[in-house]
Amino acid sequence: MAERPLAGRPADAGAASAAAAAAAAALDCRVAERDVELSLTVPAGRRVAIVGPNGAGKSTALALLAGHLRPDSGEVHLHGRPVSSPGLHVPAHRRRVVSLEQRPGLFPHLSALDNVAYGPRARGVRRRPALDRARAELEAVGCADLADRRPHELSGGQAQRVALARALAVDPELVLLDEPLAALDVEIAPGIRRLLADRLTGRTVVMVTHDPLDLWAMADDVVVISRGRAVQSGTVEGVLSRPGSDFAARLAGVSLLEGTVVDDDELRTPGGDAVTGYRPDAETAEVSGWVTGARAIATVDPRAVAVHAAQGPAQQAGDAAGSAPNAGSAANGVAPRSLSSARNAWPARVVGLAPAGALTRVTTELRDGQRVDAEVTSRSAAQLALAPGVDVTLVVKAAQVALYPRA
Numbered sequence: 274m275a276e277r278p279l280a281g282r283p284a285d286a287g288a289a290s291a292a293a294a295a296a297a298a299a300l301d302c303r304v305a306e307r308d309v310e311l312s313l314t315v316p317a318g319r320r321v322a323i324v325g326p327n328g329a330g331k332s333t334a335l336a337l338l339a340g341h342l343r344p345d346s347g348e349v350h351l352h353g354r355p356v357s358s359p360g361l362h363v364p365a366h367r368r369r370v371v372s373l374e375q376r377p378g379l380f381p382h383l384s385a386l387d388n389v390a391y392g393p394r395a396r397g398v399r400r401r402p403a404l405d406r407a408r409a410e411l412e413a414v415g416c417a418d419l420a421d422r423r424p425h426e427l428s429g430g431q432a433q434r435v436a437l438a439r440a441l442a443v444d445p446e447l448v449l450l451d452e453p454l455a456a457l458d459v460e461i462a463p464g465i466r467r468l469l470a471d472r473l474t475g476r477t478v479v480m481v482t483h484d485p486l487d488l489w490a491m492a493d494d495v496v497v498i499s500r501g502r503a504v505q506s507g508t509v510e511g512v513l514s515r516p517g518s519d520f521a522a523r524l525a526g527v528s529l530l531e532g533t534v535v536d537d538d539e540l541r542t543p544g545g546d547a548v549t550g551y552r553p554d555a556e557t558a559e560v561s562g563w564v565t566g567a568r569a570i571a572t573v574d575p576r577a578v579a580v581h582a583a584q585g586p587a588q589q590a591g592d593a594a595g596s597a598p599n600a601g602s603a604a605n606g607v608a609p610r611s612l613s614s615a616r617n618a619w620p621a622r623v624v625g626l627a628p629a630g631a632l633t634r635v636t637t638e639l640r641d642g643q644r645v646d647a648e649v650t651s652r653s654a655a656q657l658a659l660a661p662g663v664d665v666t667l668v669v670k671a672a673q674v675a676l677y678p679r680a
C-alpha cells in the first residue's frame with residue numbers, strides 16, 4: 274500500500290522526526306503572523322494537492338517548502354535533511370526545489386533552449402551537455418521546434434511547456450505547482466494538464482489548485498487546509514468520495530449535510546430535516562462511529578436532487594409511501610418527516626441559479642442554512658419559475674444519499 278501524506282499533528286515528536294526523515298518533503302511549522310500552523314508529509318514519488326478556501330494557507334505552505342518564507346517555529350525537511358529549523362535556513366536557490374506558477378517566468382532575453390539549459394549550467398554542467406539536456410527536455414514537452422524562439426515569440430501554452438522543461442532539466446527533488454493552468458485559455462489548459470500529468474508521474478510534487486479536474490488528472494493525494502490547519506488528507510478518491518468539509522464537498526461536486534444519527538439509515542439536521550440514505554461504510558470497522566446522537570454527514574449528488582414546487586412532492590412522497598402526509602413547509606417551520614423509507618423531501622429556499630452545461634444548477638438552503646445543490650434541466654427551472662427567494666421541496670431517493678459518521 275502506498276504511504277499516505279500525513280496531515281495534522283503527529284502524536285509525538287519522535288514519530289514526527291521519523292516521518293520527516295523518511296519523507297521527500299515534510300513541514301511541521303508555524304508562521305505566527307499568518308496564523309498558519311501546518312504539518313504535512315509528502316512521501317517520495319507522490320503528487321500531493323493542497324486545497325482550501327482563499328486565505329487558508331496554501332501559498333504559505335509552498336513558500337515554506339521553496340524557502341521563500343522562514344517559519345517562526347518548527348522545521349522543514351527535504352529528503353530527510355532539515356532546510357529550515359531554529360537557527361538554520363537553507364535559501365531557495367540552494368534547495369533542489371522548482372516552482373511552476375501561473376506565469377512561466379522565462380528569461381525574456383534568452384531563447385527557449387537557453388532558458389532550459391540555464392539551470393544545468395548554473396549547477397556547473399558544461400555547455401554542450403547542458404544544451405543536449407535542454408534539447409531532450411524540450412523534445413519531451415513537444416517544443417523541440419521552438420528551441421530558438423524568445424519567450425515573446427511563444428504562445429501562453431508554449432511558454433508553459435518550456436517552463437516545465439526548464440523546471441525538470443535540473444532534476445529537482447521537489448516540484449511545486451501553484452495553479453500553473455489558471456492563466457491559460459480553456460482550450461489550451463487540457464493539453465498542458467495532460468502533459469503535466471505525464472511528466473510529473475513518479476516525481477515528488479506539491480501542487481495548489483482550485484480545480485477538481487487537476488486533482489483527478491494530476492494528484493495522488495490531497496490535503497484540505499482551512500484557516501492555516503490541515504483538516505483532512507488521503508487519496509484523491511478517498512477525500513472526494515467522503516468529503517469532510519463543505520469546501521471538499523464542493524470540489525467533489527456534491528452537497529454536504531451535517532446532522533446527528535437518529536437511526537440506522539437516517540440522520541437529522543439541526544433544522545429538523547430527516548435525511549435518509551445508505552451507508553457505504555456499514556461493513557467496515559468504521560461502523561462503530563454510527564451510534565444514535567453521534568455527529569454524521571450526508572453527501573448528495575446534485576443530479577440526484579429533484580426540485581418541486583413547495584409541498585407538492587412531499588405530498589406525493591407521502592402518497593407513494595401509502596401514509597398520511599404530514600409535511601410541513603419552509604413557511605410554517607414544521608419539519609416534514611421523510612415520508613417514505615425510499616425518499617427524502619426537504620423544504621428549501623432557492624438562493625441562486627447558475628448554468629451548468631446544458632443544465633441549470635440550483636443552489637438552495639434548508640431551514641438551518643445548509644446548502645443543497647440540484648441540477649435540473651433549464652426547461653424545468655423555467656417551468657417552476659425558480660428564482661432566488663422561491664420556496665421549493667427537494668426530493669432525493671435514499672439510494673442516492675451516502676451517510677457517514679463524522680470523522
Ligand SMILES: Nc1ncnc2c1ncn2[C@@H]1O[C@H](COP(=O)(O)OP(=O)(O)OP(=O)(O)O)[C@@H](O)[C@H]1O
Pocket residue numbers: 306307308309325326327328329330331332333334
Ligand atoms: N505577505 C504576507 N504577510 C502577512 N500575511 C500574509 C501574507 N501573505 C498572506 N498572508 C496571510 O496569511 C494567510 C494565508 O495566506 P495564503 O496566501 O497562504 O493563503 P492561500 O490559501 O494561498 O490563499 P489564496 O487561495 O487566496 O491564494 C492569510 O490570512 C493571508 O491574509
